[in-house]
Amino acid sequence: MKKGVIAGIEMGGTKTVVAVGQADGTVLEEFRYPTTDGEETFKTAIEWLRERGEPRAIGVAAFGPVSVNKARPDYGQMLKTPKPGWAGFSIVGALKEAFPNVKVEIETDVNAAVLAEANGLADVAYITIGTGIGGGVMADGKLLHGAVHSEFGHWFPRKAAGDDFGGVCPFHGDCLEGLASGPAMTKRWGKEPKELLADPQAWEFETYYLAQACMTLLASVNPSRVVIGGGVSQAEGFHAMVEEKLRTMAKGYFAALEENTPFVVPPLHAQQAGIRGALMLLA
Amino acid sequence: MKKGVIAGIEMGGTKTVVAVGQADGTVLEEFRYPTTDGEETFKTAIEWLRERGEPRAIGVAAFGPVSVNKARPDYGQMLKTPKPGWAGFSIVGALKEAFPNVKVEIETDVNAAVLAEANGLADVAYITIGTGIGGGVMADGKLLHGAVHSEFGHWFPRKAAGDDFGGVCPFHGDCLEGLASGPAMTKRWGKEPKELLADPQAWEFETYYLAQACMTLLASVNPSRVVIGGGVSQAEGFHAMVEEKLRTMAKGYFAALEENTPFVVPPLHAQQAGIRGALMLLA
Numbered sequence: 001m002k003k004g005v006i007a008g009i010e011m012g013g014t015k016t017v018v019a020v021g022q023a024d025g026t027v028l029e030e031f032r033y034p035t036t037d038g039e040e041t042f043k044t045a046i047e048w049l050r051e052r053g054e055p056r057a058i059g060v061a062a063f064g065p066v067s068v069n070k071a072r073p074d075y076g077q078m079l080k081t082p083k084p085g086w087a088g089f090s091i092v093g094a095l096k097e098a099f100p101n102v103k104v105e106i107e108t109d110v111n112a113a114v115l116a117e118a119n120g121l122a123d124v125a126y127i128t129i130g131t132g133i134g135g136g137v138m139a140d141g142k143l144l145h146g147a148v149h150s151e152f153g154h155w156f157p158r159k160a161a162g163d164d165f166g167g168v169c170p171f172h173g174d175c176l177e178g179l180a181s182g183p184a185m186t187k188r189w190g191k192e193p194k195e196l197l198a199d200p201q202a203w204e205f206e207t208y209y210l211a212q213a214c215m216t217l218l219a220s221v222n223p224s225r226v227v228i229g230g231g232v233s234q235a236e237g238f239h240a241m242v243e244e245k246l247r248t249m250a251k252g253y254f255a256a257l258e259e260n261t262p263f264v265v266p267p268l269h270a271q272q273a274g275i276r277g278a279l280m281l282l283a
Numbered sequence: 284m285k286k287g288v289i290a291g292i293e294m295g296g297t298k299t300v301v302a303v304g305q306a307d308g309t310v311l312e313e314f315r316y317p318t319t320d321g322e323e324t325f326k327t328a329i330e331w332l333r334e335r336g337e338p339r340a341i342g343v344a345a346f347g348p349v350s351v352n353k354a355r356p357d358y359g360q361m362l363k364t365p366k367p368g369w370a371g372f373s374i375v376g377a378l379k380e381a382f383p384n385v386k387v388e389i390e391t392d393v394n395a396a397v398l399a400e401a402n403g404l405a406d407v408a409y410i411t412i413g414t415g416i417g418g419g420v421m422a423d424g425k426l427l428h429g430a431v432h433s434e435f436g437h438w439f440p441r442k443a444a445g446d447d448f449g450g451v452c453p454f455h456g457d458c459l460e461g462l463a464s465g466p467a468m469t470k471r472w473g474k475e476p477k478e479l480l481a482d483p484q485a486w487e488f489e490t491y492y493l494a495q496a497c498m499t500l501l502a503s504v505n506p507s508r509v510v511i512g513g514g515v516s517q518a519e520g521f522h523a524m525v526e527e528k529l530r531t532m533a534k535g536y537f538a539a540l541e542e543n544t545p546f547v548v549p550p551l552h553a554q555q556a557g558i559r560g561a562l563m564l565l566a
């Protein structure tokens with residue numbers, strides 16, 4: 001591996017990306033493959049990296065729940081999860097065993113994405129809407145963890161008038177993820193989000209819930225921009241609809257919203273945000 | 284003023300506290316007086332401090348909206364507010380004019396309170412329920428600002444079954460503050476909160492909204508403890524009721540909640556949290 005070239009790994013629920021690149025987020029070469037269990041998924045990444053020479057540093061963007069708070073004794077490990085072969089798996093341990101001298105930085109996938117999408121701002125939130133709903137936050141120029149990490153899909157938005165859907169979250173039913181994730185849309189309307197593009201009612205509900213999500217972020221972490229990515233956010237006009245509903249409900253109250261237009265934006269790097277952010281952890 | 288003795292000012296909506304003390308939060312002497320406009324309120328504080336000798340440092344805990352983010356050009360000033368005689372008032376400017384060599388640190392009142400209440404934890408949130416509802420956050424050992432600061436009273440909780448109250452927030456009607464502040468309770472039930480202690484329905488609603496607030500904090504800033512203070516939180520068993528409802532709705536999902544019992548607690552320092560926190564800003 002050339003001097004200055006580093007590695008990134010983005011673990012997704014269904015696919016993993018391993019790459020070599022630079023700490024500014026540039027991907028020089030990447031390999032995408034299906035995510036299986038912890039052992040096998042990392043064996044594949046490690047072999048691919050070995051063929052390119054020993055990396056001096058690896059940034060990891062991991063799906064949750066994962067311990068990314070350095071103050072925790074289980075730092076670098078996957079936490080309790082129903083996903084087979086992941087609970088307790090040590091990501092940092094596996095990488096250090098393969099490459100004893102490597103520096104490893106690990107973050108949630110959504111925090112890595114917010115790093116890639118911050119674009120010079122110090123206070124930004126990122127929401128991704130796909131199989132689940134997750135959120136990452138940069139506040140005061142630093143990625144936010146809290147005790148474990150944000151779980152932005154799991155709070156209760158107010159239901160839209162006329163919405164009696166019970167939701168799909170196995171824990172909470174009609175929390176944000178239960179009402180507005182990709183599987184929620186598919187179950188509610190009997191069609192996948194991409195087949196619903198011409199259905200205004202579907203997007204009325206969807207953008208209403210995401211507008212509430214933005215207002216909840218303003219009330220709590222107070223970003224100056226919210227980036228919304230993920231498959232469900234790709235309908236035409238999606239971000240403008242969320243922003244319009246947000247401004248209607250916020251009633252001019254939040255200085256951070258009043259001072260920033262547009263406030264709700266699509267990602268700059270689309271599907272590359274996670275792997276770019278993984279590399280940028282090493283900057 | 285003796286060596287090592289510093290000053291703190293806590294600006295409240297109705298009363299202001301000025302004190303001399305120590306950076307560990309110890310108050311040696313304090314003076315409480317009614318808050319009027321910016322000029323007059325600070326003139327009183329400055330005169331009281333002058334009689335005790337020139338302070339070398341002053342910590343200020345300010346009601347919002349106030350610019351506490353050092354990256355903003357209006358740092359240290361009050362932002363746009365309907366409160367007469369405060370919009371644009373420069374707190375840091377007034378103190379520096381009176382005491383040219385003084386070091387000034389300024390925070391929101393709720394962030395100062397979270398500093399006083401953190402008790403060794405790195406990830407803590409503080410909610411106060413009084414005339415309004417505000418929140419402060421310490422995450423990863425640092426007070427969180429975001430672009431301006433949190434406004435935790437102003438998001439939309441799900442309404443309780445049977446609650447058709449329209450709320451009292453002049454901006455948002457039935458946002459959290461509109462539904463659960465002191466004035467909201469008084470308007471809803473026709474009695475002040477302290478006269479409602481024997482009314483279980485009033486506390487069912489109130490603790491349901493605060494339990495949602497805790498869940499929303501877990502989803503966003505993920506604290507390992509939530510401190511709830513302010514007049515309305517002083518009903519017997521209030522914190523235990525909030526925690527019980529929170530655990531019922533969270534369904535074991537949040538590691539930060541599962542790992543910490545009790546999770547919802549009263550303040551250690553009651554009405555002294557703000558002024559103690561103001562002094563602790565100088566540590």
